[in-house]
Amino acid sequence: MAVTYDDDEFGLSSADEAEFVALADSVAAKHTNKRKASNGELPPAKKLAIDPKAIALATTALTRDFAMKEFRLKQKQVISWILNGGSAAVVFPTGGGKSLTFQVPAVVFSELDALNDTRHEGNSGLTLVVSPLIALMKDQVDSLVRRGIKAAALDSTKTRDEYLETCRMLRDGELKILYCAPEKLNNEGFVEQMKYVRGGIRLLAVDEAHCISEWGHAFRPDYLKIARFSQEIKAERVICLTATATPRVASDICRSFNIDETEGLFRTSTYRKNLKLLAESGRTKQDLYPKLFGFLRTHPGPSIVYVTLQKQTEFLAADLRSQGFKAKAFHAGMDTSVKTQLQDEFMRYDDLIIVATIAFGMGIDKPNIRNVVHFNIPNSLESYSQEIGRAGRDGKASHCMFYVCGEDLHLREIFARGDLPSKKSVRRLLDDIFDPTMMQLPVGGEIQRNHMSQGKDFDIRSTTLANIYAQLELTHQLLRATTPMYTKYSYKAGSQYTSPSGGVGSDKSQAAQAIRAYGKRASTLYHIDVSAASSALRLPRVDIVKKLNEWSEAGHIELRPGGVMHVYKILRPIRSAEIEKLTTEIYDLMERREQEALARTDQMLELITDRKCFSLALAQHFGDELPGREEECGHCTWCMTHVQVLQEVPPPVEFNMSAFKTVLSKIPDRDDPRLLARIAFGIASPRVTSMKLSKEKIFMSMADHRFMV
Known part of the structure; x- marks a missing residue:
């Protein structure tokens, strides 16, 4: 059985948007002129004392726009801090209402401006939200738009028309909230747009902020660039949000964004008294099936059963159906339409069991999930905490069962060991990046590298490859990622393509002539090397790409771009003698991360095999305690039995x-x-x-x- 990994939307790739650079340049020029006319930058928002006026506006917005009667947890304190001009780090549990802490200020900024007569209509700026989850962005944008709040998202699913409409709303100062993926920060056109947004970036919200920390369980290199981005676009304030941050990770977040850790860090208890943390062990996986069936019969209701591999979702769902349960499988390898349908079914029905990989659950806000079962070892306490946090959001008793056996141990190694390439592979990659041609280029010159080809050639996974490039950019300051581009453009010609009297045939522009001259027909498709046409005709590449998109939108051609090429600017020269040292430094760091990944799994096992309250151990991992500093919750497996759960390790294999x-x-x-x-x-x-x-x-x-x- 092939092992298929499931990181779902955490594996987003940068969309090619080179064709929009010219548009961004025109927006930048327009707003640059405005700023020059006023002798400087737009003034920062006036720092307001935390007074009843601001809180009253926020409370009104909460009721009017979000149909809620009162704030929960520390939402009110966070919003007050943000409206006062401060930056914040927010660590609330899953389902704790983190999104309101930036959505409410986004709505209130313009009202507060009007009340204090600090800015005029259309100049109240933008709240920019960086989130790695396309599905979550879509859900939040749809919800905001239904409530009459101007919101949009820029991601790889958007059409050109949708993109241009979003740009128009930005230009006219209509948009309140804009969502984007962290990969967007590699796009020069986008960064330039954000520098010159009308009214400026009032608030930069960073969702899943634990991804910024190299000590976190879900480190993503693109997140390291957000702090630099916030400075480049002169964001007035930042709010970083996460459900899973240890004290060390929270400090990392605060340090990265210059957040006052003593006043700007808002943390609420991870402990939820309605969640019963349970665990059982078995000698083999086969021993655990009857226990799982019995548990689900005893505790009916909407349930999620988490497994590690995609194939396991299908097998276990089938086993559950054979036992009379209504069960379905879910994993990232499914078509988007199928996944959407399954999510909708789960939201509608109260007797469905979803057997899923970690791909399921992000953005699922079903209040009455009664059970969350881990049938394999989660890769960290942070993942475990986030996944069980989906249960019992209605406050009613819910059960979180963890089954463990020795047969699972190889799975933890599969995940921990899979990302580290050999040191030789790292050296060969660096030799390829810093090849003789690149070494002769001046500072500011550009190189193009195909990540997919490099991954295959040097046997390095895409996430690991991205990590290496991030180190070269942020730690060693050798390169800087810029706007990616497509290497291949193919298109199917419509009926008007060759007609001299209309459509494409009547277009006499230089870009149109370039496409007709360099578009070579194969069987049913035309193929054009845009870079070759641009170079030969001394025509800006962006003009040719824009023309292809224009024809595609008009229905003259059906455009099919492909083959993303990543582009990097050279920040400083490197000598051949440095590459060996660079290889060692990069490899040593990756080796350390592999050991940390194994250690995180060990922590997960220790949680349920220790002679200690599960709830207390989990709370202490996040720098927390039980209410009243109690030593036991009274309703986990340890507290109810005081019998240690022993992990049964299989005998040594010859x-x-x-x-x-x-x-x-x-x-x-x-x-x-x-x-x-x-x-x-x-x-x-x-x-x-x-x-x-x-x-x-x-x-x-x-x-x-x-x-x-």
């Missing part, structure tokens, strides 16, 4: 020499020992995939062994 020799005989390559280990252990990688080994018997043939021997 080294399978026969399987080992088969792997060696099937794989003649000896350039990367880690490749051989991955194949034997069942860990997918770009090279393993390209060699089509996942269906071979040797793949996963030694999964019951230790990865490191």
Whole structure:
């Protein structure tokens, strides 16, 4: 069985928007002229004392625009702090209402401006929200628009018309809230637009802010660029939001955005008294099936059962249906329409069990989820906390069951060991990035690199590759990512394509002539090398791309771009002698992260095998305590039984020499020992995939062994 990893929308790729750079430039020029005319920047928002007027406006907005009677947790304190001009870090539990802490200020800014006569209509600025989840962005934007609040999102699903309408609202000062993915910050046109938004960026909201910390469980390199971005666009204030931040991670967030940790950090208790944290162990997975069936019969209601692998969702859902349960599988490999339908069904029905990977649950706000079951080991206490936080949001008793057995141990290694390439692979990658041609370019010059090709050539996963480039950019300051571009443009010609009297045929522009000259027809599609046409005709590449999009929108052609090429500017020169040292530094950091990933899984196991209250141990991990500093919650497995849950470890496995020799005989390559280990252990990688080994018997043939021997 091939191991398919499931990070769903956390694997977003940058959309190509080179065609919009010219539009952004025109917006920038327009607003630059306005600022020059006023001898400087737009004035920052006047710092307001926290007074009844601001709170009254916020409370009115809460009732009028969000149909809520009162603030919860520390929402009111956060909103007051933001309206007073402060930046904040907000650590609220899953379902704790984090989004209102930036949505309410976004609505109130203009009203407060009018009340204090500080800014005129259309100049109240924008709240920009950086979020990694397309589905969550869509849900929040749809909800805001239904409530009459001008909101939009810029992501890879948007059409050009939708993009241009969003730009118009920005230009006219109509938009209150704009959502975007962190990858958007690599787009030069977008960054320029945000620098010159009418009224400025009043508030930059960073969702899933724990991703910024290298000590966090979900570190994403693009998040490291947000702090730099906030300075470049001169955001007046920042709010960072997360449900899962240890004290160390919270400090990282505050330090990155210059947030006053003593006053600007707002944390509420992670403990929820209606959640019963339970655990059971078994010698084998087969032993646990009857326990799972019995648990779900005893505790009916909407339930989520989390597993690790995509195939497991299908198998376990089928097993549950055979036992009479209404169960369906969900994973990131499904079509978007199927996933949307499943999410809608789960929201509607109160007897459905969803067997899912971690792809399910982000943005699901169903108040009466009665059970969250972990049938495999979560990869961290942070993930566990976030996932169980989806249960019992209505305040009623809900159960969170964790089943563990020794057979799961290889899965933790699959996830922890999968991201580290060999040191040799890292060196070869750096040699490819800093090739002789690049070494001769001046500071400010540009290089183009295809991440997909590099991943295959050097057997490095896309997330790991992005991490390496982020280190080169942020730690070593050698490169800076700029707007990606497509390398391939193909199109299907419409009926008017060759007509001299209308449509494409009557377009006499230089860009149109370039497309007709360089668009080569294959069987049914035309293919054009835009860069070659641009270079040969000395025509800006963006003009050709804009013309292709224009024809596509008019229905003259059906455009099919592809092959993203990442573009980097050179920040400083590097000597060949430095590359070996650079390789060691990057590899050592990656090796440390692998050990940290294994340690996080160990923490998860310790939670349920220790002689201690589960709820207390989880709270203390996040720097918290139980109410009244109690030592026991009274309703977890430990508190109810005071019997330690023992993880049953399978007996040692004798080294399978026969399987080992088969792997060696099937794989003649000896350039990367880690490749051989991955194949034997069942860990997918770009090279393993390209060699089509996942269906071979040797793949996963030694999964019951230790990865490191």
